[in-house]
Amino acid sequence: MENSKDRLILKILPYLGILAVLVIWELIVDLGIVPNTLLASPIQVVKLFFIKLNTADPDGAVLAVHIATSLKEALLGYSLALIIGIPLGLAMGWFVIVEGLARPIFEMIRPIPPVAWIPLAIFWFGIGLTGKAFIIWASGVVPCVINSFVGVRMTNPTFIRMARTYGASDWEIFKQICIPSALPMVFGGLQVALAASWTALVAAELIAADTGLGFLITMGRRLLMPDMIVLGMLMVGLTGVVIGVIVDKVEKRLVAGVRR
Amino acid sequence: MESRLEQQPVNYKISCTGLSKSFGNNNNKVDVLATMDLHVKENEFLVILGPGQSGKSTLFRIMAGMETPSTGTVTIDGKKVTGPGPEIGFVFQRYTLFPWKTVLGNVEMGPKLRGLAKNERREVAQHYIDLVGLKGFENHYPHQLSGGMKQRVSIARAYANNPKIMLLDEPFGQLDAQTRILMEQETIRIWEAEKRTVCFVTNNIEEAVYLGDRIVTLDGKLPGKLSHVYEVDLPRPRDFTDLEFLKLRQKITDESQLVL
Numbered sequence: 472m473e474n475s476k477d478r479l480i481l482k483i484l485p486y487l488g489i490l491a492v493l494v495i496w497e498l499i500v501d502l503g504i505v506p507n508t509l510l511a512s513p514i515q516v517v518k519l520f521f522i523k524l525n526t527a528d529p530d531g532a533v534l535a536v537h538i539a540t541s542l543k544e545a546l547l548g549y550s551l552a553l554i555i556g557i558p559l560g561l562a563m564g565w566f567v568i569v570e571g572l573a574r575p576i577f578e579m580i581r582p583i584p585p586v587a588w589i590p591l592a593i594f595w596f597g598i599g600l601t602g603k604a605f606i607i608w609a610s611g612v613v614p615c616v617i618n619s620f621v622g623v624r625m626t627n628p629t630f631i632r633m634a635r636t637y638g639a640s641d642w643e644i645f646k647q648i649c650i651p652s653a654l655p656m657v658f659g660g661l662q663v664a665l666a667a668s669w670t671a672l673v674a675a676e677l678i679a680a681d682t683g684l685g686f687l688i689t690m691g692r693r694l695l696m697p698d699m700i701v702l703g704m705l706m707v708g709l710t711g712v713v714i715g716v717i718v719d720k721v722e723k724r725l726v727a728g729v730r731r
Numbered sequence: 732m733e734s735r736l737e738q739q740p741v742n743y744k745i746s747c748t749g750l751s752k753s754f755g756n757n758n759n760k761v762d763v764l765a766t767m768d769l770h771v772k773e774n775e776f777l778v779i780l781g782p783g784q785s786g787k788s789t790l791f792r793i794m795a796g797m798e799t800p801s802t803g804t805v806t807i808d809g810k811k812v813t814g815p816g817p818e819i820g821f822v823f824q825r826y827t828l829f830p831w832k833t834v835l836g837n838v839e840m841g842p843k844l845r846g847l848a849k850n851e852r853r854e855v856a857q858h859y860i861d862l863v864g865l866k867g868f869e870n871h872y873p874h875q876l877s878g879g880m881k882q883r884v885s886i887a888r889a890y891a892n893n894p895k896i897m898l899l900d901e902p903f904g905q906l907d908a909q910t911r912i913l914m915e916q917e918t919i920r921i922w923e924a925e926k927r928t929v930c931f932v933t934n935n936i937e938e939a940v941y942l943g944d945r946i947v948t949l950d951g952k953l954p955g956k957l958s959h960v961y962e963v964d965l966p967r968p969r970d971f972t973d974l975e976f977l978k979l980r981q982k983i984t985d986e987s988q989l990v991l
Contacts, residue, residue, distance in 0.1 A: 627827070629823065629827045630827065630829060632797065632815060633821065633827065634840075634844060635814075636815040636816060636817060636821065636892075637841040637845055637892060638817050638844060638845055639844035643844055647840070647843070647844065648829070651829070651831040651832075652829075652830075652831065654831065
């Protein structure tokens with residue numbers, strides 16, 4: 472009896488925490504402790520959320536369009552990062568020639584923060600989809616390469632030795648042993664890459680865009696609408712969580728049995 | 732002595748002649764194996780018995796072709812061993828199953844890498860899964876199996892390559908005492924069903940007497956050298972409490988120089 476009561480309290484606690492923050496936040500704004508021009512109250516944000524569902528004004532697009540723009544950019548850049556980064560990293564981990572060729576270039580580019588690419592990306596691709604996709608690609612490709620590389624390098628040498636005694640070729644060992652054993656690391660990289668790309672995307676949209684969640688935040692600042700800024704921030708966070716969960720689900724399905 | 736060696740028939744399965752091994756360079760040399768000769772007959776169950784730090788794992792790796800001896804040669808069927816090859820099947824103390832493969836996937840890995848057709852390798856794999864008593868566990872992943880079952884898979888996997896020689900390096904060292912005895916019985920059952928030349932490394936005297944046709948002991952200090960050879964002509968299945976068994980066990984214990 473006591474136990475189930477404890478468990479109930481534990482279940483309620485997180486909601487209580489959130490509720491407390493919302494109430495305090497609401498009160499701070501309502502009581503004028505922080506002026507409304509600087510911070511919007513939760514109720515104002517929710518109201519704006521419902522308005523923005525079907526109203527394009529004052530920033531030029533409904534919420535769904537902003538989300539769609541950001542998602543499209545993220546998806547394009549992120550997929551390109553995976554398609555190029557993972558095979559490159561895997562190959563760098565196993566084939567000496569690939570590592571020798573690619574590693575110095577990679578190590579040169581790696582320390583440049585993705586955000587630093589934004590000005591060049593605007594020069595090259597303008598403020599549309601391509602430019603954003605490029606920024607996201609630049610920030611996502613690095614963790615993809617590193618984790619795939621390390622994943623292959625961490626392959627248990629006994630596995631490789633054993634495969635050799637079976638008479639397997641280098642290519643077969645790479646395919647049958649190194650890649651599957653690197654998978655958990657690769658998927659870890661996907662999550663890191665996702666976080667990095669999403670951050671870079673919002674940064675890019677803050678600087679140059681005409682739709683997108685980052686743009687929504689910027690418009691909130693320009694129009695002196697703190698509720699719009701907060702709404703944009705919340706939507707960025709929420710969308711990010713949803714994508715993260717999807718990647719996690721895919722990972723669980725693909726690497727069944729790999730985790731001990 | 733010379734003439735007797737020359738008269739010996741060359742039908743030894745494994746011949747180690749003038750074998751020695753030292754690690755490091757001239758200034759910092761560690762002699763691990765003193766010069767030794769060791770011959771193994773076809774389908775013989777040879778046990779290499781020695782405490783930790785007696786060089787038995789080094790001897791094992793040299794026989795397996797994973798390490799080159801400092802002097803001397805290892806030949807299998809009269810041919811010099813230059814590297815690990817398909818004629819040898821391995822079972823290690825540490826579980827070395829591919830964690831991303833099911834039991835079936837693990838056992839058919841060797842035939843697959845050798846290029847056997849799918850239905851052919853299925854048949855081979857199923858045969859050995861049945862032989863080691865894992866029927867019904869084909870689709871389990873290694874992390875779902877107990878330690879003893881994992882070693883059964885390892886044995887099946889080694890057999891599936893149809894090796895002429897089985898090398899087992901303290902395969903039951905991590906198992907609890909009861910499972911260990913069971914696995915020793917199973918090892919003999921499997922070996923009697925499909926005879927191979929076996930070299931079995933262990934530090935357990937009882938295990939050695941239970942399993943071996945012949946036991947060679949290594950001294951318990953570096954460099955390891957062969958100290959005694961025991962022919963075990965007890966009938967199988969052997970009984971751990973049989974008087975002859977206990978006598979031999981005592982004899983080996985008395986004659987081995989354990990250095991702690």
